[in-house]
Amino acid sequence: MSSADSNLEIASFxxxxxxxxxxxxxxxxxxxxxxxxxxxxxxxxxxxxxxxCHCPQCISTATREQTFEICDVPFTIKASNAYITxxxxxxxxxxxxxxxxxxxxxxxxxxxxxxxxxQTKQWKPIIWDKEKISHELPKTQSHALxxxxxxxxxxxxxxxxxxxxxxxxVETKQSALKAITxxxxxxxxxxxxxxxxxxxxxxxxxxxxxxxxxxxxTDLSARELQPGLQFLHCLVNDATGGESIFVDGFKIAEYxxxxxxxxxxxxxxxxxxxxxxxxxxxxxxxxxxIATDSNGEVTEVRHANxxxxxxxxxxxxxxxxxxxxxxFILLTREPKFQLFFRLTAGEMVVFDNRRVLxxxxxxxxxxxxxxxxxxxxDRDEFLSRIRxxxxxxxxx
Amino acid sequence: MSSADSNLEIASFxxxxxxxxxxxxxxxxxxxxxxxxxxxxxxxxxxxxxxxCHCPQCISTATREQTFEICDVPFTIKASNAYITxxxxxxxxxxxxxxxxxxxxxxxxxxxxxxxxxQTKQWKPIIWDKEKISHELPKTQSHALxxxxxxxxxxxxxxxxxxxxxxxxVETKQSALKAITxxxxxxxxxxxxxxxxxxxxxxxxxxxxxxxxxxxxTDLSARELQPGLQFLHCLVNDATGGESIFVDGFKIAEYxxxxxxxxxxxxxxxxxxxxxxxxxxxxxxxxxxIATDSNGEVTEVRHANxxxxxxxxxxxxxxxxxxxxxxFILLTREPKFQLFFRLTAGEMVVFDNRRVLxxxxxxxxxxxxxxxxxxxxDRDEFLSRIRxxxxxxxxx
Numbered sequence: 001m002s003s004a005d006s007n008l009e010i011a012s013f014x015x016x017x018x019x020x021x022x023x024x025x026x027x028x029x030x031x032x033x034x035x036x037x038x039x040x041x042x043x044x045x046x047x048x049x050x051x052x053c054h055c056p057q058c059i060s061t062a063t064r065e066q067t068f069e070i071c072d073v074p075f076t077i078k079a080s081n082a083y084i085t086x087x088x089x090x091x092x093x094x095x096x097x098x099x100x101x102x103x104x105x106x107x108x109x110x111x112x113x114x115x116x117x118x119q120t121k122q123w124k125p126i127i128w129d130k131e132k133i134s135h136e137l138p139k140t141q142s143h144a145l146x147x148x149x150x151x152x153x154x155x156x157x158x159x160x161x162x163x164x165x166x167x168x169x170v171e172t173k174q175s176a177l178k179a180i181t182x183x184x185x186x187x188x189x190x191x192x193x194x195x196x197x198x199x200x201x202x203x204x205x206x207x208x209x210x211x212x213x214x215x216x217x218t219d220l221s222a223r224e225l226q227p228g229l230q231f232l233h234c235l236v237n238d239a240t241g242g243e244s245i246f247v248d249g250f251k252i253a254e255y256x257x258x259x260x261x262x263x264x265x266x267x268x269x270x271x272x273x274x275x276x277x278x279x280x281x282x283x284x285x286x287x288x289x290i291a292t293d294s295n296g297e298v299t300e301v302r303h304a305n306x307x308x309x310x311x312x313x314x315x316x317x318x319x320x321x322x323x324x325x326x327x328f329i330l331l332t333r334e335p336k337f338q339l340f341f342r343l344t345a346g347e348m349v350v351f352d353n354r355r356v357l358x359x360x361x362x363x364x365x366x367x368x369x370x371x372x373x374x375x376x377x378d379r380d381e382f383l384s385r386i387r388x389x390x391x392x393x394x395x396x
Numbered sequence: 397m398s399s400a401d402s403n404l405e406i407a408s409f410x411x412x413x414x415x416x417x418x419x420x421x422x423x424x425x426x427x428x429x430x431x432x433x434x435x436x437x438x439x440x441x442x443x444x445x446x447x448x449c450h451c452p453q454c455i456s457t458a459t460r461e462q463t464f465e466i467c468d469v470p471f472t473i474k475a476s477n478a479y480i481t482x483x484x485x486x487x488x489x490x491x492x493x494x495x496x497x498x499x500x501x502x503x504x505x506x507x508x509x510x511x512x513x514x515q516t517k518q519w520k521p522i523i524w525d526k527e528k529i530s531h532e533l534p535k536t537q538s539h540a541l542x543x544x545x546x547x548x549x550x551x552x553x554x555x556x557x558x559x560x561x562x563x564x565x566v567e568t569k570q571s572a573l574k575a576i577t578x579x580x581x582x583x584x585x586x587x588x589x590x591x592x593x594x595x596x597x598x599x600x601x602x603x604x605x606x607x608x609x610x611x612x613x614t615d616l617s618a619r620e621l622q623p624g625l626q627f628l629h630c631l632v633n634d635a636t637g638g639e640s641i642f643v644d645g646f647k648i649a650e651y652x653x654x655x656x657x658x659x660x661x662x663x664x665x666x667x668x669x670x671x672x673x674x675x676x677x678x679x680x681x682x683x684x685x686i687a688t689d690s691n692g693e694v695t696e697v698r699h700a701n702x703x704x705x706x707x708x709x710x711x712x713x714x715x716x717x718x719x720x721x722x723x724f725i726l727l728t729r730e731p732k733f734q735l736f737f738r739l740t741a742g743e744m745v746v747f748d749n750r751r752v753l754x755x756x757x758x759x760x761x762x763x764x765x766x767x768x769x770x771x772x773x774d775r776d777e778f779l780s781r782i783r784x785x786x787x788x789x790x791x792x
Contacts, residue, residue: 013673045714045718062599070725075722128649153541189585193778206461215465223776227775277460279409282784283776284780284783285776310463310507310509311444315441315509315511318444319441326471329465380619384678387678
């Protein structure tokens with residue numbers, strides 16, 4: 001937005017470049033239809049337009065947050081006049097309180113909510129099996145992430161889309177992980193702290209800190225919000241065994257949707273209980289193994305057999321839930337879905353813990369040590385960081 | 397559980413006192429029916445029983461986590477024999493791998509999943525309006541919370557049930573808040589840090605740090621997981637105005653369910669967008685203002701008009717969503733639902749930020765300063781702490 005009209009438009013922090021101009025406005029009963037120079041039509045309701053007035057009476061100039069509340073105008077508010085200015089803004093004169101609103105064409109077109117536009121805006125994950133990820137696994141170098149915003153953005157977008165990536169050449173010292181996460185956001189704390197070590201611990205309160213095989217799972221499944229990104233930085237791996245396995249939980253879910261629709265339905269609707277107990281904490285969460293959004297898209301997988309609690313659904317659902325759960329676990333064990341590799345010292349794997357299941361084979365310490373350092377960053381912070389990097393890229 | 401049979405039963409960290417004994421077992425096709433000495437009947441499926449075997453082959457003796465996976469036995473597994481021991485355990489001999497499982501009667505009865513039992517276990521909030529909360533507002537003293545586990549447990553349970561409470565006599569120094577939260581759990585970090593100050597700030601990135609009126613809202617509604625408990629500790633309040641208002645969002649939701657069922661349905665099903673942007677972060681979340689669980693119970697309210705983003709649902713839902721949203725906001729403004737009070741120095745208010753909306757009147761600093769210190773603790777940590785206090789209480 002130009003500063004010339006800043007008295008009428010409080011700019012968003014996000015840039016909205018002008019790609020098209022409005023050429024015509026039609027007034028309807030509850031809305032206007034805007035026709036753009038590329039032929040697209042957008043319907044904007046009067047209430048919506050009044051709600052999104054960007055004038056300094058409606059938006060705080062300091063915080064750019066809305067001070068106006070939509071329930072303070074009549075539900076039937078209408079435009080008494082609507083026109084396009086020479087500089088391609090749309091102006092609405094309201095039939096209530098003589099208020100006038102003015103809309104920037106870049107902002108307005110970006111916020112068109114016609115059904116076909118809303119659908120194309122939906123982010124889609126790139127789902128994978130062993131074959132696909134073995135060719136496409138996103139890889140980068142530690143120094144590139146630290147030195148270049150462009151590389152960081154490219155890498156974070158890949159990580160968002162595939163749900164997994166590997167960073168090479170990370171120094172094998174404890175602070176090296178944090179140098180990378182500091183480029184993204186603060187860490188998510190849990191009862192295991194922020195930075196945690198995965199190594200043999202006397203009196204371990206989690207199977208992670210034993211030499212046991214860990215079957216495929218998501219971390220902290222007994223918390224309402226499972227941690228988003230999980231970082232695992234390999235400091236040393238001279239032990240025998242301990243290979244890592246990763247499976248795209250979204251792939252398993254989509255496979256079930258196609259091939260075992262009843263089991264898919266049951267895993268998305270019948271809740272499991274998850275318990276995580278030790279002498280100092282006692283977490284409990286009840287939720288479905290597969291979560292879907294209001295469009296039926298898979299948004300999350302929640303699975304850790306070793307901290308699953310007793311099934312506690314009504315009797316008539318018990319066997320159906322076991323059947324669906326067995327189907328799910330057996331699929332995750334199929335090698336065609338598994339990315340299998342051995343972390344070496346200086347490698348870091350990062351994955352969406354709410355999507356990608358991870359496992360570790362049992363190991364033997366006779367040949368040497370095995371130690372990883374890990375931490376979490378939640379999806380909110382991760383996605384915010386991508387938006388900020390995109391915002392800066394578009395501004396420059 | 398007694399130590400005598402610890403070779404067969406890996407105890408949970410939670411105590412399960414024996415209140416009744418099993419007196420009879422009936423074998424069915426897919427399950428057994430256990431008849432208890434008080435007449436109650438429990439159905440336990442074979443798969444469920446095999447899944448919940450507590451022997452050291454099935455449970456790690458170190459972490460007490462399950463190592464057995466239920467998909468490694470046939471779906472049709474059955475008891476070849478089932479009987480009650482002299483010490484009131486139920487023993488099942490399996491028709492697969494000669495495995496034997498033994499069940500502690502306290503544990504087993506606690507995990508009965510018959511429909512009527514599961515329903516009575518459901519926690520129910522105590523919902524309130526102005527009249528009710530003015531008589532029942534949970535109050536305690538800072539020193540009591542710090543010195544007594546019993547008082548802490550009583551207080552936390554009230555806070556869980558009412559969603560709000562007040563602590564008196566908190567020292568008016570910055571560390572005093574943390575002395576109380578340390579009794580519960582670690583704080584939830586956000587882009588505002590862990591401990592945050594609510595005071596006038598130059599270049600404020602949130603309306604909280606201005607003198608502006610803040611309408612009723614939940615904090616961080618643009619994050620997927622809104623923070624659970626919010627603590628607001630008043631260090632000084634000599635300003636004119638700035639009174640606090642609290643409204644039970646669950647009450648508003650239940651009122652709408654009863655009196656405006658269409659608007660209730662729309663607010664629980666049509667999503668809103670929430671944006672929280674500043675120069676360094678750009679959070680976005682899309683979700684319903686009222687969230688319900690699979691039983692239709694209200695679990696969460698999400699509402700902050702000043703960081704709500706433009707409505708972006710398909711055209712045919714736009715007006716319905718505005719209608720429902722207006723209905724909701726207008727109800728929150730009704731004095732009969734509002735707890736209204738002025739925080740004084742040394743008082744701390746704590747509330748469930750995902751349930752109780754809070755607001756602040758505008759204030760004027762001519763008469764003096766106004767400064768609060770705040771922080772968040774998530775529901776998971778809060779509820780875990782209650783379970784640990786209960787566990788210790790039952791053991792002692």
